[in-house]
Amino acid sequence: MQRIMIVEDDPKIAELLQSYISKYGFQVSVVKDFDKVMDTFYENRPDLVLLDINLPSYDGYYWCRQIRKESICPVIFISARIGEMDQVMALENGGDDFITKPFHAEIVLAKIRSQLRRAYGEYATKAEERVLEREGLKLFPERLELTLGNKIASLSKKEADIIESLMERYPRVAGREDLLEKLWDDQSYVDENTLNVNITRVRKKFQQLGILNAIETVRGAGYRLHVSWIKVGEE
Template sequence: MERSDNVETILIVEDDAKLAGLLSAYLSKYEYHTVIVKDFSAVLDSFQESSAELVLLDVNLPKYDGFYWCRQIRSLSLCPILFISARDSGMDQVMALENGGDDYITKPFHYEVVLAKIRSHLRRAYGSYAQNQEERKLQSGNLTLYPERLVIQYHGETAELTQKEVLLLEALLQKEGRVVSRERLLDLMWEDQHFIDDNTLNVYITRVRKKLKDLGLEEAVETIRGAGYRLSLSGINE
């Protein structure tokens, strides 16, 4: 499919040529431009050449696995990365998220589910936020979250975030000092909780805590046992 203006590009990194072709054909019907990786030793080159807005990434790949390529892509871009894999263990899903992935779809899958997830991630990454003329920001003292930039800033130091990390921090900042339940966070971060392993939210909490700690904000996210999580900045956000 030839690319035209205002058409999002999706990079398909899948070594099952038949499945890659079927995914490409299905997405092309909905006016997405697709690029199928052929050389699995040069996935990063394909990503850069395609200028993809979203990546569909298998875990089991020749030479290097999908986790490796996810880290490589994430070092250059914050675009949505959706894993597609026959490996359905909770640990594989945790590994995908820890290596920078935004979602995990297990095979066999319904193409409608893949399409819905792609639309959701593209909308969150490039849709209504990007169309706002005035940039949104959430601020508490010297801590500022820029959702459209996928960035959080504290005393001039900056940390980059994934889409899911932004959703998590935004929910906690909006209720600063108050408890946000796990159920509420799951609702905000994933449209269908049934596909989410119970440990997945814990992974994102750990990642956000580390990024805040790197900025000099230790113990900012508290676990309230049996209730949820609370962002407490009083006394440290000076």
């Protein structure tokens, strides 16, 4: 069942969309706390997001940029703004389509199906999927998934990038500067602890697969992947 996330601060519109879309076999989640949009995103891992522009605290452009740091899932803006510049801003901030209010629910559903086909279905790019494998551990960068045997861990984009670097360099050390360069375009604005926080998150994803001590910290150099999970995968 494909998952749709709705980010809309008008409860009547959000309820209408949720009720209508759910009837057609989609699993629909609605954001309730607009300061924690990304928490709902991480929890539900949607295949598509419906996103309003006018939201409390931060606007839809901001949240679309945050989503784009973690996922390439389709984002459809739904807004009462009808100006050409608003639509340009939506697309330039990572959106895939734009629907103006008031709208017909049938049009929303048709655009959802169209974007899902383009992203995942019959119109999706048929390029061969990349898979990195080390000692039974498999990383699927496009899916944002890490697997060991029949266990699966869902990843954010940054988590997948870190694991990809570690796997590519195994058994060598992945340097801190190399990781920072891969993850962030401008290292000068990255706090020293930012990489440490992301490494901690990656370690937790390994733990979800039953792998302990997967990443070794090499003092003064960076991080190295361990292969001590081989026995775990064989059990």
